[in-house]
Amino acid sequence: MIEVKNLHKAFGKVKAVDGVSFTARDGEITGLLGPNGAGKTTTLRMLYTLMEPDSGQVLVDDMDAARDPVAVRRVLGVLPDARGLYKRLTAGENIDYFARLHGIDDTTMHARREALVDALEMRDILERRTEGFSQGQRVKTAIARALVHDPKNIILDEPTNGLDVMSTRGLRRFMQQLKGEGRCVLFSSHIMQEVAALCDRIVVIARGRVVADDTPDALRAQTGATNLEDAFVKIIGSEEGLAA
Amino acid sequence: MNAILTVWWKEVKENLRDKRTVMSALIYAPLFGPIMFVVLMNVQINHELSKAEGPLKVPVVGAQYAPNLINALKQQGLDPQPAPHDPEAAVRDRDADVVLQIPSDYGKTWRAGEPAQVELIYDASQTGTSTPRERLEGMLKNYIREQGAMRLVARGLSPGIATPLVIGDRDQSTPQSRSGLVFGILPYFFVIAIFVGGMYLAIDLTAGERERQSLEPLFANPVARWRILAGKLGAIGAFSLASLVLCVIGFAVAGHFMPAEKLGMSFDLGAAFIGKVLLLELPLLVLFAVLQTLVAAFAKSYREAQTYLSLLMILPIVPSMLMSFMPVKPATWMYAVPLLGQQIGISELLRGRAIGMDDIGIALVCGFAATLLVGLVTAQIYRSERLAISA
Numbered sequence: 001m002i003e004v005k006n007l008h009k010a011f012g013k014v015k016a017v018d019g020v021s022f023t024a025r026d027g028e029i030t031g032l033l034g035p036n037g038a039g040k041t042t043t044l045r046m047l048y049t050l051m052e053p054d055s056g057q058v059l060v061d062d063m064d065a066a067r068d069p070v071a072v073r074r075v076l077g078v079l080p081d082a083r084g085l086y087k088r089l090t091a092g093e094n095i096d097y098f099a100r101l102h103g104i105d106d107t108t109m110h111a112r113r114e115a116l117v118d119a120l121e122m123r124d125i126l127e128r129r130t131e132g133f134s135q136g137q138r139v140k141t142a143i144a145r146a147l148v149h150d151p152k153n154i155i156l157d158e159p160t161n162g163l164d165v166m167s168t169r170g171l172r173r174f175m176q177q178l179k180g181e182g183r184c185v186l187f188s189s190h191i192m193q194e195v196a197a198l199c200d201r202i203v204v205i206a207r208g209r210v211v212a213d214d215t216p217d218a219l220r221a222q223t224g225a226t227n228l229e230d231a232f233v234k235i236i237g238s239e240e241g242l243a244a
Numbered sequence: 245m246n247a248i249l250t251v252w253w254k255e256v257k258e259n260l261r262d263k264r265t266v267m268s269a270l271i272y273a274p275l276f277g278p279i280m281f282v283v284l285m286n287v288q289i290n291h292e293l294s295k296a297e298g299p300l301k302v303p304v305v306g307a308q309y310a311p312n313l314i315n316a317l318k319q320q321g322l323d324p325q326p327a328p329h330d331p332e333a334a335v336r337d338r339d340a341d342v343v344l345q346i347p348s349d350y351g352k353t354w355r356a357g358e359p360a361q362v363e364l365i366y367d368a369s370q371t372g373t374s375t376p377r378e379r380l381e382g383m384l385k386n387y388i389r390e391q392g393a394m395r396l397v398a399r400g401l402s403p404g405i406a407t408p409l410v411i412g413d414r415d416q417s418t419p420q421s422r423s424g425l426v427f428g429i430l431p432y433f434f435v436i437a438i439f440v441g442g443m444y445l446a447i448d449l450t451a452g453e454r455e456r457q458s459l460e461p462l463f464a465n466p467v468a469r470w471r472i473l474a475g476k477l478g479a480i481g482a483f484s485l486a487s488l489v490l491c492v493i494g495f496a497v498a499g500h501f502m503p504a505e506k507l508g509m510s511f512d513l514g515a516a517f518i519g520k521v522l523l524l525e526l527p528l529l530v531l532f533a534v535l536q537t538l539v540a541a542f543a544k545s546y547r548e549a550q551t552y553l554s555l556l557m558i559l560p561i562v563p564s565m566l567m568s569f570m571p572v573k574p575a576t577w578m579y580a581v582p583l584l585g586q587q588i589g590i591s592e593l594l595r596g597r598a599i600g601m602d603d604i605g606i607a608l609v610c611g612f613a614a615t616l617l618v619g620l621v622t623a624q625i626y627r628s629e630r631l632a633i634s635a
Contacts, residue, residue, distance in 0.1 A: 074466035084458030100250040
């Protein structure tokens, strides 16, 4: 479970995140929805302790991210906005590197890797160097790398960005599977349909603030709009940055 | 496996697969020095030897005025050449190193028993003219001494009267110490091998990794940043060390291809020498690794880091320059200054002098202290938020 309490982060005079609070529960998929530049990535970066909030608190499984960042990172699986793989290593070696950084023993590592390779359908690229991978192959490898330590909490920053329809569907199935396993899945997106199709709970962010936090149905009811896209436009108050 | 070792091994493995890094760290950087050195030294030595031993070809103006003198010089190895039209121009244009000019009244003055005059025309600013000029001067002085002695004997006097003083040369240099002069450039090549050996790694592991956006996922792992830094520094150090070892071995092998003994020098890099060099360079190796990483961490891109590090490469030249422009008497405090200490120490070793373990100890302690200082700054930079964010 990930709890975020009143996060603030400014870069110079720009308030990127200005009082964000929400909770992502275990066994649920929580969507962080917002237009480009709303502060989604900055919020997530504070969650996985890459950045330090100016104020506010992040709790992951009741551990304070400010107090024990290493312990928090241990229970998090993160697909950051930056996907960078190691081009001169194979997909499998990329995954093994992160597994070893987590201090996982070889037997567990192999078992976990096999499970992920099957779930993500990436057997064919496992032994290939990642140089020249397609966007879809890169994301699969990056996700496998991020989840090899079997984390309870999973953060995915715009996971479907740049993926084709087939890869996107595959990834959605995979996220449903993670949810089914009782994990806490938090992902960000600016694509309405995606959030509507996947999420148990939607947190809408605009201009660094949470403007709505509810189930999809409740959001529709709250705004009186029949479809989520109209609801979204009403909530953030403009159509800016909505293009999928 | 320990996280530091994991990072270290991954970086070493990944970079061994990069052709450019391997070429520069394990071939170009370590072997550039020895190869260039062998070629240059062979050209230089053969050039000097041919000038010092072969017949001395000198154009002579007015040879017909002094047949006896020319004959005496021929016996000493002179090979008189026809006179050029314009001796001054011939010397300026490097057609001749030196020209001997005998005036037309040479015979008259000689017979009168007055000092006759000959002229040596040369350009001292041209390289390579001093050996032939000194040889010709030596031949002439021999002739002067001989003829002077004969005149004294003819008058019933002992030749010793005209020689109130004799100089005895007692050169304290040894074949090894003479070679130390020539091989003074060696420490610089060692430093370059260390620097270039680790340079591409240092750029790749920080600036490159950030540019390729893999630093952010890496930092999301439950590993303290200093451990990641330590692993990366270890990988840089491993490549620098490999480069240095290859370079030292390269020079040891190169020594066999050099006709050093012909110049009265000896150039022997034994195992003891190699061991002491590696020990002395150890602090420099880690110091460069952290320094290069620090610079790479400040750079916004791979190219920028490359530019900065090329500039930083000028730094190791400074002690070598100082040493060649001013004669420096080695003092203990110099061992405390990184780079200078290595330069002095290796120069002393090349001259065949022993350097004490206390001097090496000072170099080690001070070098590692400097490394620690720069390392703390680098670790601080590594902790910053700015470092991880690629875009």
